[in-house]
Amino acid sequence: MPRKLMKGNHAAVYGAILAGCKAYYGYPITPASEIAEAASLLFPKFGRTFLQAESEVAAINMVYGAAGCGQRVLTGSSGPGISLKMEGISYCAGSALPCVIVDIMRGGPGLGNIGPEQGDYNQVLKGGGHGNYKVIVLAPNSAQEMCDLTMLAFELADKYRNPVFVLTDGVIGQMMEAVELPQPVTELPDKSEWAVYGTADSRHLINSIYLDHDDLEKWNRELMKKYAVIQKNEVRVEEYRMDDAEIVTIGYGSSSRVLRSAIAIARERGIKLGMLRPITLFPFPVDEIASLADRGLKGILTVEMSDGQLVDDVNLALGGKMISDLHNRMGGNVPSALEIVENVSELYGV
Amino acid sequence: MNENRKYPFSEIDPDICKGCGLCVAACPRGVLVVSEKLNSKGFHYSEYVGEGCIGCGNCFYTCPEPSAVTVYLRNYVPEEVS
Amino acid sequence: MIMAQKTVLRKPLGFIDVYKHKPGAEKDRTHYCPGCGHGILHKLIAEALEDFDIVDRTIVISPVGCSVFAYYYFHTGNLQVPHGRAPAVATSVSRANPDSIVISYQGDGDLAAIGGNNILQAANRGENMVVFFVNNAIYGMTGGQMAPTTLEGQKTTTTPYGRNVKTDGYPIQVCEIINQLTAPVYVVRTSLHDMPNIRKTRAAVRKAIQNTRDKKGFSFVEVLSMCPSGWKMDSVPAQKWIEENMIPRFPLDTFRDISEDTSAIERPVPVMDPEEVKRILEYTALSDSNLEKNPDAAFDRVAVRIAGFGGQGIMSTGIALANVGMEYGYNVSWLPSYGPEMRGGTANCSVKIQADTIGASECTEPNMVIAMNQPSLEKFEKILVPGGALIYNTTLIDIEPSRTDLKVYPIPITGIADELGDTRVQSMVNVGAFAAVTGMFDPGEIENLMPSLFKGKSGEVMKLNEKAVRKGYEYVKENFS
Numbered sequence: 001m002p003r004k005l006m007k008g009n010h011a012a013v014y015g016a017i018l019a020g021c022k023a024y025y026g027y028p029i030t031p032a033s034e035i036a037e038a039a040s041l042l043f044p045k046f047g048r049t050f051l052q053a054e055s056e057v058a059a060i061n062m063v064y065g066a067a068g069c070g071q072r073v074l075t076g077s078s079g080p081g082i083s084l085k086m087e088g089i090s091y092c093a094g095s096a097l098p099c100v101i102v103d104i105m106r107g108g109p110g111l112g113n114i115g116p117e118q119g120d121y122n123q124v125l126k127g128g129g130h131g132n133y134k135v136i137v138l139a140p141n142s143a144q145e146m147c148d149l150t151m152l153a154f155e156l157a158d159k160y161r162n163p164v165f166v167l168t169d170g171v172i173g174q175m176m177e178a179v180e181l182p183q184p185v186t187e188l189p190d191k192s193e194w195a196v197y198g199t200a201d202s203r204h205l206i207n208s209i210y211l212d213h214d215d216l217e218k219w220n221r222e223l224m225k226k227y228a229v230i231q232k233n234e235v236r237v238e239e240y241r242m243d244d245a246e247i248v249t250i251g252y253g254s255s256s257r258v259l260r261s262a263i264a265i266a267r268e269r270g271i272k273l274g275m276l277r278p279i280t281l282f283p284f285p286v287d288e289i290a291s292l293a294d295r296g297l298k299g300i301l302t303v304e305m306s307d308g309q310l311v312d313d314v315n316l317a318l319g320g321k322m323i324s325d326l327h328n329r330m331g332g333n334v335p336s337a338l339e340i341v342e343n344v345s346e347l348y349g350v
Numbered sequence: 351m352n353e354n355r356k357y358p359f360s361e362i363d364p365d366i367c368k369g370c371g372l373c374v375a376a377c378p379r380g381v382l383v384v385s386e387k388l389n390s391k392g393f394h395y396s397e398y399v400g401e402g403c404i405g406c407g408n409c410f411y412t413c414p415e416p417s418a419v420t421v422y423l424r425n426y427v428p429e430e431v432s
Numbered sequence: 433m434i435m436a437q438k439t440v441l442r443k444p445l446g447f448i449d450v451y452k453h454k455p456g457a458e459k460d461r462t463h464y465c466p467g468c469g470h471g472i473l474h475k476l477i478a479e480a481l482e483d484f485d486i487v488d489r490t491i492v493i494s495p496v497g498c499s500v501f502a503y504y505y506f507h508t509g510n511l512q513v514p515h516g517r518a519p520a521v522a523t524s525v526s527r528a529n530p531d532s533i534v535i536s537y538q539g540d541g542d543l544a545a546i547g548g549n550n551i552l553q554a555a556n557r558g559e560n561m562v563v564f565f566v567n568n569a570i571y572g573m574t575g576g577q578m579a580p581t582t583l584e585g586q587k588t589t590t591t592p593y594g595r596n597v598k599t600d601g602y603p604i605q606v607c608e609i610i611n612q613l614t615a616p617v618y619v620v621r622t623s624l625h626d627m628p629n630i631r632k633t634r635a636a637v638r639k640a641i642q643n644t645r646d647k648k649g650f651s652f653v654e655v656l657s658m659c660p661s662g663w664k665m666d667s668v669p670a671q672k673w674i675e676e677n678m679i680p681r682f683p684l685d686t687f688r689d690i691s692e693d694t695s696a697i698e699r700p701v702p703v704m705d706p707e708e709v710k711r712i713l714e715y716t717a718l719s720d721s722n723l724e725k726n727p728d729a730a731f732d733r734v735a736v737r738i739a740g741f742g743g744q745g746i747m748s749t750g751i752a753l754a755n756v757g758m759e760y761g762y763n764v765s766w767l768p769s770y771g772p773e774m775r776g777g778t779a780n781c782s783v784k785i786q787a788d789t790i791g792a793s794e795c796t797e798p799n800m801v802i803a804m805n806q807p808s809l810e811k812f813e814k815i816l817v818p819g820g821a822l823i824y825n826t827t828l829i830d831i832e833p834s835r836t837d838l839k840v841y842p843i844p845i846t847g848i849a850d851e852l853g854d855t856r857v858q859s860m861v862n863v864g865a866f867a868a869v870t871g872m873f874d875p876g877e878i879e880n881l882m883p884s885l886f887k888g889k890s891g892e893v894m895k896l897n898e899k900a901v902r903k904g905y906e907y908v909k910e911n912f913s
């Protein structure tokens with residue numbers, strides 16, 4: 001299979017090109033800058049638009065404009081930049097505009113550092129911007145998935161007319177792996193029902209204002225319905241060594257990569273460790289996690305590079321039938337496989 | 351419109367007019383006045399006194415309400431009403 | 433000229449017949465207050481769109497402010513956007529639809545306060561758009577607060593004692609600022625305070641819209657406009673107030689008009705054809721080889737940490753190893769040192785090469801370390817697994833490793849590269865040494881891979897690198913077999 005060695009950040013840009021993305025609007029920030037750099041190199045080769053915006057705020061509003069004109073459009077950033085984009089993301093959600101935002105998470109809060117972290121989880125999943133809305137969140141853990149899930153992100157964005165995040169951390173963005181390049185999309189969805197093309201037939205309105213309270217409530221209820229459909233249809237997980245697992249770990253992004261290594265070590269030591277990896281964070285794999293409580297497990301350990309943001313959702317899904325423990329690192333530190341295995345032994349007496 | 355009126359003339363929709371008076375101030379011939387009457391929104395709307403319009407268009411261009419003022423110019427030919 | 437052909441002045445066709453997006457019963461009139469300048473400017477724009485027969489091709493960006501509902505009125509494509517961001521949105525709308533006429537319609541708070549940078553940057557890029565900037569020296573929509581253009585001493589609801597320039601700064605003269613930039617083609621300030629000036633405004637509106645239609649770039653029309661409600665005065669006195677108070681601060685002028693001398697902007701047509709996309713991405717040049725793995729190799733999987741000074745080819749050694757590993761059909765990962773580790777002059781990277789799926793990409797317990805300088809040796813020999821391989825650069829390291837449970841390969845890596853005449857080839861010496869120590873790669877195969885590893889480099893460079901691989905390989909074979 002034809003492969004190319006590339007960084008996760010670059011793979012996202014390849015995925016965008018292959019998905020028919022016509023424009024990239026972004027602002028440099030470590031550790032996401034390679035996305036803008038690769039886009040600046042690749043997009044002009046296809047006569048597509050690359051523009052380095054004056055700010056993160058401008059970039060997301062350019063995304064809003066391009067999406068309103070029916071284009072597949074991409075932006076990428078990291079925590080501090082994502083914070084600035086949040087107003088625009090709320091507008092995109094409120095105006096039902098499909099767009100893709102890659103967040104390569106770094107250490108926070110504040111300026112934090114440029115090491116890998118997963119501390120934007122709540123920000124991205126629980127709003128961040130104002131008002132009632134959700135974004136679809138995909139969580140790649142390899143360069144291959146940076147490409148594949150970026151392509152999927154465009155598909156889901158158009159399918160549901162909703163912003164989609166590709167959420168991962170600095171390690172996945174910076175790491176190089178061999179990527180099998182998929183076939184380019186052959187057909188783009190028809191958006192003539194709502195997109196503005198500057199033609200007589202496309203005198204549409206892109207808008208999130210509903211002055212009338214009942215109208216706005218109605219719109220919110222429609223959004224809720226859409227999110228329920230997404231929750232029902234779009235959950236994606238990876239199960240690894242789950243068949244005989246007595247202890248299940250849960251993690252996404254870099255942590256899930258470390259968990260794979262941890263499982264190898266644990267299995268050598270006779271510990272039956274498995275992993276459930278959410279590939280979609282919204283929709284969150286609620287049913288998949290809830291069912292863990294019925295398996296007679298010795299324990300569930302959520303491993304994250306944040307302050308318990310993921311474990312909160314895991315425990316919400318478990319509904320009190322079991323409580324997941326937390327193994328977390330922060331500040332740019334990635335948990336090591338060995339430390340996880342040792343913690344598993346200590347927590348569960350194995 | 352009154353087909354017998356002499357062109358040019360200015361026609362102001364008394365219901366749409368918000369009574370700001372800009373057209374009255376802009377009329378070089380002083381042929382627009384603020385009506386004594388109130389419209390349904392409670393505005394003293396502007397009125398054309400009935401003659402003297404030279405079709406300069408000042409009232410049209412100074413009026414902030416898109417459909418309040420219509421000016422039929424000297425060369426206007428009334429279309430047949432179907 | 434066109435004016436002369438008109439036989440009637442009526443609601444222009446640039447307006448929607450019935451304002452269907454406007455809630456409530458009054459779909460035949462605007463939401464603007466009596467005497468508001470917005471309505472006049474709207475009419476001039478709508479008339480120009482009709483006269484130039486471009487209503488269909490126009491897209492209006494509605495801001496936040498009193499003109500937030502501009503989309504009620506214009507019979508065009510419409511986007512309502514966040515506060516201050518109209519020029520950013522207009523930018524991508526214009527890029528997406530290069531044949532359309534994109535209008536950014538903004539007030540003074542929107543444009544000169546919260547959106548100050550966006551307007552400057554769109555102007556500086558010379559985006560093909562027209563910006564209509566309504567300057568009425570106040571925030572109308574929110575009830576009359578201070579704007580960036582509020583005059584010195586002017587009372588507003590947030591300057592109840594009058595604008596104090598010592599604490600609130602001076603009214604911002606936006607045209608003068610825009611005129612400092614190179615790209616804009618048309619910068620003009622007009623006023624709605626009397627008929628001659630409304631007619632001048634009309635001419636400016638038409639000129640600016642024509643510029644955009646003709647793809648001349650960025651046109652900026654600032655219009656001094658009445659806000660009778662915000663100023664708490666009647667409409668006619670409000671016009672007088674502009675003349676007496678605003679114009680001295682905001683002089684009316686055509687600051688720039690170079691559209692005649694400016695050529696039309698051309699935007700490329702996006703390439704979307706899948707076959708063409710694959711051709712541009714060079715699908716045919718992708719790695720599709722699956723070189724035969726050596727069944728007798730000393731290593732069947734490697735987790736190697738490569739470390740040294742910046743400039744010692746640390747990253748390129750790692751990338752070369754990962755590339756070669758990929759050609760052998762292995763799974764590979766390469767992770768650069770990243771974050772705080774980068775400081776202090778040492779660089780390092782982790783490379784994994786194995787047949788099964790790779791977990792963690794950072795080599796926290798490597799089975800090989802390539803140490804190019806002394807700090808790297810000291811730091812990374814500690815984390816090697818027992819029995820792991822330690823390759824170190826004796827040209828720069830004059831201490832011995834402290835551990836005795838390792839296989840050590842002291843090699844004068846920099847020296848070998850220097851002998852070949854170019855220190856930069858030390859990364860390829862490393863690759864050769866790696867091949868010999870692990871047995872995973874055949875140096876002959878690596879040489880075959882040179883064209884893909886050094887794409888675009890001259891034959892001489894490739895020859896030199898081939899030699900370096902061979903030297904590294906031979907050094908290990910001759911000294912450690």
